[in-house]
Amino acid sequence: MTDDRDARVLSALTAELPEGAVLTAPDSLQAYRRDRAEDPDAGTPLAVVRATCTEDVQAAVRIAARDGVGIVPRGAGSGLSGGSSAVDGAIVVSLERMRQITVDAALQMAVVQPGAFNAEVKAAASEHGLWYPPDPSSQEFCSIGGNIATNAGGLCCVKYGVTTDYVLGLTVVLADGRAVKLGGPRLKDVAGLSLTKLFVGSEGTLGIVTEATLRLVPAQRTPTTLVAVFPTVAGAIDAVVDIRAAMRPSMLEFMDQITINAVEDMMRMELDRSAAAMLIVQSDEPAEVAGAQIEAIEQTCGLHGATEVYATSDPDESEALIEARRQAIPAVEKRGALLLEDVGVPLPRLGALIDGMRAIAEARGVEIAVVAHAGDGNTHPLIVLDPTDAEQRAQADLAFGEVMALAIELGGTITGEHGVGRLKQPWLADYLGDDVLELNLRIKKALDPQNILNPGAIFGPV
Amino acid sequence: MTDDRDARVLSALTAELPEGAVLTAPDSLQAYRRDRAEDPDAGTPLAVVRATCTEDVQAAVRIAARDGVGIVPRGAGSGLSGGSSAVDGAIVVSLERMRQITVDAALQMAVVQPGAFNAEVKAAASEHGLWYPPDPSSQEFCSIGGNIATNAGGLCCVKYGVTTDYVLGLTVVLADGRAVKLGGPRLKDVAGLSLTKLFVGSEGTLGIVTEATLRLVPAQRTPTTLVAVFPTVAGAIDAVVDIRAAMRPSMLEFMDQITINAVEDMMRMELDRSAAAMLIVQSDEPAEVAGAQIEAIEQTCGLHGATEVYATSDPDESEALIEARRQAIPAVEKRGALLLEDVGVPLPRLGALIDGMRAIAEARGVEIAVVAHAGDGNTHPLIVLDPTDAEQRAQADLAFGEVMALAIELGGTITGEHGVGRLKQPWLADYLGDDVLELNLRIKKALDPQNILNPGAIFGPV
Structure with missing residues (x-):
């Protein structure tokens, strides 16, 4: 039955889609199985459709709908929650060629x-x-x-x-x-x-x-960038809360010691390896206001024990400092495989979240590097593990769940910006509660009664 | 049957809700039949529940759900599309007492x-x-x-x-x-x-x-306010488009001649009654930037024929100028009953929309005053009519529909910010098209299968 169905679907895809749009060779399929989350449970699709226009996508979905076959949409494959993990026997619809x-x-x-x-x-x-x-x-x-x-x-x-x-x-x-x-x-x-x-x-x-x-x-005005280095995490977080209460900076990022060292290992930019935390703050207000804001930020950081504060309005220097933050995940990735978190809390609970994660890391014997969009309470704890060490993997998996449970307990969310995908799906019910989950499912069923659209993502088996 | 049901619902409401929360006296009900849209087709509710907390609302909805009775939620009754028009036999749930x-x-x-x-x-x-x-x-x-x-x-x-x-x-x-x-x-x-x-x-x-x-x-910075007066509508609209393409003012409002005169009749603030159009523009940037923006706006207005341009950063004077705009609807209301429109178009079509409305007004022999949040393409044409003149009312109703059809034709929407309510419901299908309307209805049915929540609003009879 499935073989018949697969043959029918494949033949319809090839017939209805443009030449070259349908990939079925095993090595081609392989390249479309996973996104950046490297989901170990990713399946193998029946085919990949590289759509060139809306009509291509419509054709693929119609064919899939006819036989109740799953469709996994996929962009650049940079997702961090397994939202694009392929599903066995499904059609991956890649949008990579639609770039106008x-x-x-x-x-x-x-x-x-x-x-x-x-x-x-x-x-x-x-x-x-x-x-x-x-x-x-x-x-x-x-x-x-x-x-x-x-x-x-x-x-x-x-x-x-x-x-x-x-x-x-x-x-x-x-x-x-x-x-x-x-x-x-x-x-x-x-x-x-x-x-x-x-x-x-x-x-x-x-x-x-x-x-x-x-x-x-x-266009954004050329921002002024400030970097502040703290001997304690608590000092840095207190500074974040005070800065946010006083103004609206255009960037307010946090990196912990593990992250600072990972970035320094990779980029050699003379970061202070002994610092417990670093903040990167920007103001993009007009010069007179930005100047006053940066001054106030400097004072706030000093008040909370910053050992070094440096500000620049040189665009290249600014960009270099921010690049340190943008490269945080790739840098930590060099230390091992990552379980990447995305939990967020209301800002005043940020300190409690980071303290709690430290405790989880210690209890589970794993390393958790923390980078955060601190200004909006969204953190990216990176759980580092040796994928060949089964026991460590098990402890890391437990820590992964515990971090989410902690965020929920602190009034936070299990995902601030990466999505639920497949990797966070098992925790969604805990976060939303039964009633809100049911409300989600009612809308899913109303719009996709066959559950063919990205099956398994967000909702798991429906 | 209905009498039994009504009695059952009323007795449950009185039993389950706090003392004084349920109104049933005919003159009390009368006050909750209409919002500011003065919907001529508003019904008479069975009861009004003046909720004091979430639990009160839950109790009312549960009672309504048991018998499939409609619920019309209501805030301050200032709605302009009949979203809170009462429905015969339904329960009005007023939130007016929940003000924390x-x-x-x-x-x-x-x-x-x-x-x-x-x-x-x-x-x-x-x-x-x-x-x-x-x-x-x-x-x-x-x-x-x-x-x-x-x-x-x-x-x-x-x-x-x-x-x-x-x-x-x-x-x-x-x-x-x-x-x-x-x-x-x-x-x-x-x-x-x-x-x-x-x-x-x-x-x-x-x-x-x-x-x-x-x-x-x-907090917003003290804004600088600029008023510019134009001998032609086209000049004012061209200025709007140029200003928006060059910057992001914090306010960019338009009033036509009828509106200017209505406001002057009511407020006596020495507006130029001969002007075809007036713009009210604000910049809330820091002083140095605001100064440059206001200067650029002055130049742009001059370029498009403004006969008078006046700018002030005095807060009281600014507030008085904006009050002229805020009072536009009450002022025009003094000229007769109003059919209040809320159509919006992509900004470059704003001129075509206003020209088209002029033509509709002439063809139907009605007066249409135009005020607009011009900077975002959202207009409030006010169709003025004598409610005792049946023929004029009929012409005004036709004009009301024609203005929406025109907006749709220009790639715009039938409502930018007032909502569909009951007054614009008949035009929603034309705007959305069958597929999008059906998508809306699927969600409505998934969340409110009995259609008891604000029945008739947005969707009409479901």
Whole structure:
């Protein structure tokens, strides 16, 4: 039965999609099995469809719907929660070839296809003196489609908000293969339910985004960057809370000692290896205000024991300092395999979260490096492990769950910006509770009654 | 049968709700039949429940659900689309007594009950040096619950976004009487579908909001306000488009000649009655930047034929100028009954929209005053009519539909910030198209299978 079905699906895909769009060779499939989360449970798809347009996606979904075959949408494969892990026998729909970007300067908007990289959208906007703010650390190699699927965040979100705040319209292919246009190039539109916003962050479980209308803003002013080094984590966190209560910096990042050393190992930029914590703060206000803000930040850091504070408004130097933060995950990755967390808490609980994670690391005998978008309470604990050491892996897995349980206990979330995907799915019920989970499932069933769209992601087996 | 049912519902309401919470006297009911839209088709409710807490709302919804009775949620009754028009035999749930506001300065957030007025939230925030930006013109007498229900906008949205951009969490009573907490005091949270955002703008058709966690931002700087007077509408609109392409003002409002004269009749502030159009523009950037922006705006206005340009950074004078804009609707209301439009278009089509509305007004022999949040393309054409003149009423009704058809034709929306309610419901299908409407209905049915929540609003008979 399954063989018949597979043959029927494959033959329909090849017949209905453009030449070269359908991959079925085992080594081709291999390359589409996993995203950056390296999900050990990723399956092997029946085929990969490399869509070139909305109609290609519609054709693939219609074929899948006919036989109840799963569809796993995929952008650049940079996801960190296994949202694009392939499912055995499913069709992977890759959007990597759909990369058009059209900027309308008068409207201050861009119409983009999902495969375009975040950095490419930024670059296209900047040609018109405009800016697309959301800035995941992976901006050079993550796709806008993936950003929309996960409602991605980044470093500037503490001031500028997250992806959903910039999505005005979407073209979405639904579970039955119909394509709908939601919203559009209008800053205000309240006609009907807020479906555009519902699809943002739905991780491909409700539909596949094939085009987005994004809001752009005037180019960011050259920011002033401040780096402060602290002998204690508590001092750094107290400084974060005080800075946030007093102003709205355009960046407020945290790195702990393990991370500082990993970055220094990789990048050799003379970071202080003895520091317990480092903050990277930016102000992009006009010069007179930025100057006063940076001064106030310096004072606050000093008050909380900073041993060194350095500020610069040189763009290249700023960029180098931020690059240290952006390279934190790759740098820690050199120490072993990573279990990457994304828990967030209300800002005043940030210290308690970091203390608690330290305790978990000690109890489980694993190393947990902490980088954080501290200004918005979103942290990325990186659990480092030797993948060949089964006992350590087991302890790391336990720690992974314990960190999420801790975040929930502190009034926080299990994922701030990476998405639930498949790796965090087992913890979603604990976080949402039965009633909210059931509400999620009612919408999933209403929009995808066969559960063919990214099956297993967010909801697990439905 | 209905009499039995009504008696059963009334007796349950009186038994389960606090003393004095249930109103049934005919003159009490009368006061809850209509909102500011003065819907001529508003029904008479069976009872009004003046809830004091989430549990009261749950009790009312459970009682209604048991017998399939409709529930019409209601805030301050300032809605402009008939979203709170009572339905014959339904229960009106008024949130007017739920008005608590708690500001957490460290979190830069507020937890508010739905009956609190927008201006009260702003005032509470400002005590902590914080600001809640969304600013409908009705801010002094509209409730936050209604703002959330309609995803309300206002004047500063051109720079600061709309209500949904400030809603981080909601407590919602569902159609079966369960209460769920969605989101919370976290700037980033992507665990599960974006349900918080789905409920914002759902006009009480999916659930009843009983508490909201709102994001606050640092207090706005004292803005500089500029008023420019134009001999032609085209000149004013060209200036709007050029200003928006060059910068991001914190306000960019438009009033046409009819509106200018109506405001002058009411407020006597020496406006130029001969002007075809007036723009009110603000910059809230720090002094050096605001100064340059205002200068550039002056030049742009001059370039497009402005006959008078006046700028002030005196707060009282600024406030007086903006009050002229805020009083535009009450002022035009003195000329007759109003059919209030809320159509929006992509900014470059704003001129075509206003020209087209002029043509409709002439063809139908009615007066249409135009005020607009011009910077975001959202307009409020006010169709003035003598309600005792049946023929004029008929022509005005036709014009009302024609204005929406025109907006759709220009790539715009039938409602930018007031909501669909009951008055715009007949045009929703034309705007959304069959597929998107069906998608809306699937979600409505999934969340409210009995169609008891605000029946008739947005969707009409389901």
